[in-house]
Each structure stands twice: as C-alpha cells, then as structure tokens.
Amino acid sequence: GAVVSQHPSRVICKSGTSVKIECRSLDFQATTMFWYRQFPKQSLMLMATSNEGSKATYEQGVEKDKFLINHASLTLSTLTVTSAHPEDSSFYICSARDLSRVIEPQHFGDGTRLSIL
Amino acid sequence: AQRVTQPEKLLSVFKGAPVELKCNYSYSGSPELFWYVQYSRQRLQLLLRHISRESIKGFTADLNKGETSFHLKKPFAQEEDSAMYYCALWSYGQNFVFGPGTRLSVLP
Numbered sequence: 073g074a075v076v077s078q079h080p081s082r083v084i085c086k087s088g089t090s091v092k093i094e095c096r097s098l099d100f101q102a103t104t105m106f107w108y109r110q111f112p113k114q115s116l117m118l119m120a121t122s123n124e125g126s127k128a129t130y131e132q133g134v135e136k137d138k139f140l141i142n143h144a145s146l147t148l149s150t151l152t153v154t155s156a157h158p159e160d161s162s163f164y165i166c167s168a169r170d171l172s173r174v175i176e177p178q179h180f181g182d183g184t185r186l187s188i189l
Numbered sequence: 190a191q192r193v194t195q196p197e198k199l200l201s202v203f204k205g206a207p208v209e210l211k212c213n214y215s216y217s218g219s220p221e222l223f224w225y226v227q228y229s230r231q232r233l234q235l236l237l238r239h240i241s242r243e244s245i246k247g248f249t250a251d252l253n254k255g256e257t258s259f260h261l262k263k264p265f266a267q268e269e270d271s272a273m274y275y276c277a278l279w280s281y282g283q284n285f286v287f288g289p290g291t292r293l294s295v296l297p
Contacts, residue, residue, distance in 0.1 A: 106284065115275060115289045116233070165233065167285075177221075178285055180233040 075099055076168050078181025086189055087158060093151045093184045095166030101146035102168035106178070107139070110163040119164075122149040156188045191216045193278050193288035201294045202266050210261040210291045212250075212276030220280045222252055222259040225287075227273040236274070237261070246270070266295045 077096045085091060095105055103124045108116040120141055121129040128141035138160075140152040149168075153160050165183040192215045202208050214222065222239040236245055239252040239259060250261045259276060276288040 113292070116287045118284060121284065177279060177281075182232040 075170075076166065076179045076181045078166050078184055080184060081182055082185045082187075084187045084189065085156065088155055089188075091153045091156055091186060093153075093164055093166070093186075095149045095151070095168065095181055097147045097168040097170070097179070100168075100170045102149075102170065103146060104169040105143060105149040106167045106169070107141065107149075107151050108165040108167065110165060110183070112163075116165060124149075153186065156186070158188045161186055161188045191220070191278055191280075191283070191286045193276050193286050195274075195276055195288040195291045197291045198289070199292045199294065201296060203296050204268055205265050208263050208266045208270070208293065208295075210274050210276075210293065212259045212261065212288060214257050214259065214276070214278050216257075216278055216280065218280055220278045222250075223277045223279065223285075224248070224250055224259070224261050225275045225277055227275065227290075229272070233275070266293075268295045268297060271295045 075098050077098055079094045083091050105122040107119045109119050110116050118131050119134045122141045122143040124143045124146050130136045138154055140154060143149040163183050163185050165180055167178045167180045169178050194213045196211055224237040225233050226236045227233050237250050248261055248263045250259050252259050271294050273290050273292050275290045278286045
C-alpha cells in the first residue's frame with residue numbers, strides 16, 4: 073500500500089490563485105522530503121529538498137518565493153505555488169526519504185496535476 | 190557530478206520479443222542503482238534495485254561497474270509492460286538522480 077500520500081491529486085484553478093499541495097508520510101517519520109516537477113513526457117526534475125524544522129533547499133533556477141515549502145512536522149510537507157500562472161501547469165510529485173529502509177530509501181506520492189487556466 | 194543517461198527516448202518492440210532498456214551512469218563513488226516504472230497516469234513505482242538482485246515482472250538488471258551500466262532486460266515483452274521507465278542513481282546522504290526516461294511501447 074501507499075506509504076506517501078499526496079493531496080490533492082488534481083487541481084484546476086484560475087491564474088493568480090495560490091495552490092497548496094500536501095505530502096504526508098503515512099507510517100514513518102520523514103525528516104527529509106523532496107518535491108519534483110514533471111513536464112509532459114519528460115523526466116522528474118528535483119525542485120527542492122524539504123527538511124523538517126528548517127528552510128528548504130532549492131535547486132538552481134527554482135524560485136523560492138514562487139514555490140513555498142513548509143515542513144513543519146515529521147510527517148507533513150507542503151508546497152504552495154503562489155500566484156500561479158499557466159506556465160506553472162505541471163505534474164508535481166513529492167517523495168519522502170525513509171532511511172530505515174535501505175533497499176527502498178525513497179517513497180513517492182501519486183502526484184498532483186496542476187492546471188492553471 | 191552524478192549523472193544518469195538513457196539513450197533511447199522511445200523503444201518499440203513487438204509482444205514476445207526481448208527488450209533491453211539502456212542506462213549508463215557517472216558517479217565517483219559506489220552508488221545504488223534503481224529502475225522505476227510509471228504506468229499511464231499512475232505513481233512512480235520501484236521496479237528493481239541492484240542490491241537485491243531480484244526479478245520483478247520478468248525484468249532483470251545487472252550492475253556493470255566496469256561499463257557503468259545498469260541495463261534493464263526482459264526476454265519476452267508483454268503489452269502491459271508499456272510504460273515509462275526511469276533509471277535512477279542514489280547514494281546515502283545524496284538525492285536521487287533520475288535519467289530522462291525511456292518510453293517502452295509493446296506492440297501487439
């Protein structure tokens with residue numbers, strides 16, 4: 073079964089709206105979570121690393137004021153796309169690191185398909 | 190720097206034919222290699238990890254450190270194998286690095 077829950081699975085909203093996406097680890101504590109973006113027919117691109125209790129680490133080229141990340145607890149990280157525009161439309165995937173499971177150290181959520189009109 | 194390459198964006202084979210999805214990596218240490226599969230509109234799922242040496246859904250992959258490769262193979266492809274396949278590299282304390290992916294299309 074799923075060990076990482078991502079919500080919502082799909083969002084359609086108007087340009088200028090802020091959208092929050094939640095990522096929860098269900099049966100383990102995740103001090104580190106990751107946010108990826110996936111364009112159609114392309115690979116996952118790491119946007120940022122979310123660390124519980126501290127600021128997120130953003131990859132080069134990712135606007136931290138645009139993509140706000142909060143990791144306030146050991147089981148929840150949120151990504152807020154602020155003032156979203158059509159170019160922000162994409163598939164966003166979170167994952168959570170579980171260092172207790174060496175063989176599968178990272179579990180992925182189902183993803184959130186964001187469509188900005 | 191860590192890097193994963195998958196030279197084929199699209200691979201089409203007929204049902205029952207053998208299939209090999211290529212993956213090469215560059216990393217100075219001893220990474221862990223994984224294959225992930227993403228079926229249409231579904232989550233990314235772990236297919237194989239090199240340290241377990243399992244065969245999942247008939248797929249196998251062998252890590253060749255000399256050639257820095259981790260090719261995914263299946264002797265007889267099935268239509269339900271059609272999906273996106275991502276090779277990924279990970280090292281303890283580092284982030285996952287994904288290859289660009291190969292779309293496998295198994296034709297009837």
